Amino acid sequence: MLELKNLHVExxxxxxxxxxxxxxxxxxxxxxxxxxxxxxxxxxxxxxxxGHPEYEVTEGxxxxxxxxxxxxxxxxxxxxxxxxxxxxxxxxxxxxxTTLLRExxxxxxASRGREELDPLQFDDYIREKLDLVEMKPDFLERSVNTGFxxxxxxxxxxxxxAVLEPALALLDETDSGLDIDALKVVxxxxxxxxxxxxxxxxxxHYQRLLNYIxxxxxxxxxxxxxxxxxxxxxxxxxxxxxxxxLEAHATVNGEAK
Amino acid sequence: xxxxxxxxxxxxxxxxxxxxxxxETKWKDxxxxxxxxxxxxxxxHKKIEEWRFTDLRPITRTDFVNLDEAGTLPATNIEQYFIxxxxxxxxxxxxxxxxxxxxxxxxxxxxxxxxxxxxxxxxETVKExxxxxxxxxxxxxxxxxxxxxxxxxxxxLEKGAxxxxxxxxxxxxxxxxxxxxxxxxxxxxxxxxxxxxxxxDHIGLSENRYMTIPVSEVKVKKGAHIHHVRIQRDxxxxxxxxxxxxxxxxxxxxxxxxxxxxxxLTRNEPRVIQEDEEVDFTLDGLVLIDGDQVADTxxxxxxxxxxxxxxxxxxxxxxGNAHSIFNGKIFVRRDAQKIDSxxxxxxxxxxxxxLVNAKPQLEIFADDVLCSHGATVGQLDPEEVFYLQSRGxxxxxxxxxxxxxxxxxxxxxxxVESVHKLLIDEVYRYTKxxxxxxxxx
Numbered sequence: 001m002l003e004l005k006n007l008h009v010e011x012x013x014x015x016x017x018x019x020x021x022x023x024x025x026x027x028x029x030x031x032x033x034x035x036x037x038x039x040x041x042x043x044x045x046x047x048x049x050x051g052h053p054e055y056e057v058t059e060g061x062x063x064x065x066x067x068x069x070x071x072x073x074x075x076x077x078x079x080x081x082x083x084x085x086x087x088x089x090x091x092x093x094x095x096x097x098t099t100l101l102r103e104x105x106x107x108x109x110a111s112r113g114r115e116e117l118d119p120l121q122f123d124d125y126i127r128e129k130l131d132l133v134e135m136k137p138d139f140l141e142r143s144v145n146t147g148f149x150x151x152x153x154x155x156x157x158x159x160x161x162a163v164l165e166p167a168l169a170l171l172d173e174t175d176s177g178l179d180i181d182a183l184k185v186v187x188x189x190x191x192x193x194x195x196x197x198x199x200x201x202x203x204x205h206y207q208r209l210l211n212y213i214x215x216x217x218x219x220x221x222x223x224x225x226x227x228x229x230x231x232x233x234x235x236x237x238x239x240x241x242x243x244x245x246l247e248a249h250a251t252v253n254g255e256a257k
Numbered sequence: 258x259x260x261x262x263x264x265x266x267x268x269x270x271x272x273x274x275x276x277x278x279x280x281e282t283k284w285k286d287x288x289x290x291x292x293x294x295x296x297x298x299x300x301x302h303k304k305i306e307e308w309r310f311t312d313l314r315p316i317t318r319t320d321f322v323n324l325d326e327a328g329t330l331p332a333t334n335i336e337q338y339f340i341x342x343x344x345x346x347x348x349x350x351x352x353x354x355x356x357x358x359x360x361x362x363x364x365x366x367x368x369x370x371x372x373x374x375x376x377x378x379x380x381e382t383v384k385e386x387x388x389x390x391x392x393x394x395x396x397x398x399x400x401x402x403x404x405x406x407x408x409x410x411x412x413x414l415e416k417g418a419x420x421x422x423x424x425x426x427x428x429x430x431x432x433x434x435x436x437x438x439x440x441x442x443x444x445x446x447x448x449x450x451x452x453x454x455x456x457x458d459h460i461g462l463s464e465n466r467y468m469t470i471p472v473s474e475v476k477v478k479k480g481a482h483i484h485h486v487r488i489q490r491d492x493x494x495x496x497x498x499x500x501x502x503x504x505x506x507x508x509x510x511x512x513x514x515x516x517x518x519x520x521x522l523t524r525n526e527p528r529v530i531q532e533d534e535e536v537d538f539t540l541d542g543l544v545l546i547d548g549d550q551v552a553d554t555x556x557x558x559x560x561x562x563x564x565x566x567x568x569x570x571x572x573x574x575x576x577g578n579a580h581s582i583f584n585g586k587i588f589v590r591r592d593a594q595k596i597d598s599x600x601x602x603x604x605x606x607x608x609x610x611x612l613v614n615a616k617p618q619l620e621i622f623a624d625d626v627l628c629s630h631g632a633t634v635g636q637l638d639p640e641e642v643f644y645l646q647s648r649g650x651x652x653x654x655x656x657x658x659x660x661x662x663x664x665x666x667x668x669x670x671x672x673v674e675s676v677h678k679l680l681i682d683e684v685y686r687y688t689k690x691x692x693x694x695x696x697x698x
Contacts, residue, residue, distance in 0.1 A: 094662030
């Protein structure tokens with residue numbers, strides 16, 4: 001589904017290279033966890049895949065379902081089925097959750113050949129999804145993320161994922177800022193949403209989330225490269241030993257599958 | 258009346274001359290006083306601090322004529338601007354002249370007077386307050402209005418009277434062969450414990466140049482409440498110089514919301530003056546401009562007594578070559594303690610060629626006050642645009658939604674339903690029309 005080939009990415013503004021040749025293949029039905037210390041390039045990877053204009057691909061390619069998406073705008077990537085749950089979700093005062101999601105749902109539906117929903121149908125549809133993240137209906141009429149607590153914002157991202165049903169979900173530190181109960185709710189929601197036809201990428205610092213969502217593959221990113229890949233056992237090793245042992249020989253470029 | 262001009266005569270002085278010599282009026286004393294003021298007051302220019310950012314050439318370089326020489330065309334199809342809530346409480350002025358056939362007065366029952374000022378020139382309230390509340394230093398526009406107006410809106414609420422419906426004051430400006438000057442006038446006196454909502458609308462029917470100089474005086478007596486919405490939808494080539502002033506007595510509330518959409522040059526100088534303790538007032542504004550529009554707001558919130566709460570949110574969206582100026586003065590006089598005053602000026606700059614001058618100006622002489630103020634000028638946040646794009650919106654749509662959301666906050670307190678809806682439509686029209694221009698990240 002997603003193939004990153006020797007991906008080099010730099011910050012457009014100052015030309016700093018952040019990703020220095022990432023190779024990664026993600027197939028349908030898989031859950032991948034990308035771990036690594038601060039500044040290793042994990043968030044950049046997610047943003048580059050979803051098309052953030054601040055990050056420029058200088059070398060390599062991003063293939064989605066076999067086709068390069070480098071020339072696609074972020075909205076076109078969303079239409080194709082890419083979803084990014086933001087590390088810091090943006091507040092949009094004046095636009096309600098429902099308004100945003102109906103707009104999003106219908107644009108995506110139109111481009112993926114699904115049926116668009118009128119406001120009444122849509123209302124029924126999203127109310128079902130609320131239960132997945134255990135949110136109250138009044139949440140729908142609040143302005144997007146405005147005045148939300150950190151935890152509510154993260155839940156809202158997963159709620160949006162539930163509504164939009166992406167083929168590829170990139171979850172950027174969705175676990176940070178969540179207490180243990182909220183973490184369970186969010187993890188549970190993600191598990192229910194995940195199926196054979198979609199893939200999930202969890203970007204996280206901590207093994208904690210992986211107690212609730214079991215990844216098929218774990219990758220470690222250091223210095224803009226994937227230095228080690230393995231199964232869920234790798235996360236436990238990292239929890240135990242930290243990243244130091246990997247930083248020492250961070251020259252290997254790991255590849256999943 | 259002779260005209261011993263003591264200052265360099267401007268176009269306004271020249272226009273005044275003809276009228277001053279022609280005399281028939283119900284406002285003889287007011288005219289004489291205004292003429293005297295006019296003749297000793299010079300036309301403003303950029304060297305005066307209060308006018309340094311404002312390009313006045315649209316006024317000085319236009320050959321304005323008096324209204325009766327302008328060849329004005331008739332007003333057509335103006336019913337579309339009537340708000341349904343005010344079908345029994347509407348005053349219509351066309352180029353400043355009262356039109357009874359479009360108006361609807363006397364529908365608000367006992368204790369509420371709605372009418373043409375010139376039909377009430379002998380009322381005690383009019384005699385007591387008309388032209389007594391205006392307080393603009395060295396100002397040419399107020400005396401010009403005082404000299405020229407004959408008709409005007411008059412709204413009076415007796416003690417305890419509650420107007421059941423909002424009162425619409427509709428100022429229509431028509432097309433004409435020559436650019437003209439018009440002087441709408443309004444006097445509102447809300448006696449103790451009364452309550453009224455006023456929707457003041459200025460609408461240009463065409464794209465012609467004219468200058469309107471509306472002056473409104475509002476007196477909010479003890480415990481009275483006024484909700485005042487002012488919508489400026491002038492012709493894109495019009496000049497609008499407004500002087501709305503309100504006085505708030507003990508326990509009263511005055512909430513004003515001004516929406517500026519039209520005009521080539523707008524200079525709005527709203528003032529609220531506190532006359533006793535325990536008051537609550539608002540002077541919010543929304544300005545949406547593009548092309549070569551200039552919108553200038555110079556406001557004064559004058560806290561003269563203790564225990565006041567005041568609120569001013571002034572939001573501006575600038576596109577094209579448009580230019581916004583904001584100077585918000587907040588005075589807190591000595592001994593005016595326990596003041597809670599909020600002022601914020603937020604500017605959204607959509608184009609590289611737009612210009613914003615923002616100047617909050619706080620003069621605080623008391624020590625136990627809470628005054629927060631801020632001014633920001635910014636572009637759409639690229640992170641916000643990306644967020645919406647990542648949810649499937651095109652870049653244009655995302656920018657439109659964000660601009661719309663930015664503007665919406667200032668009108669959500671407008672409590673007349675049809676006006677609220679109308680303003681949402683206006684905001685939508687603006688954001689839709691302005692989403693083509695590229696925003697640099």
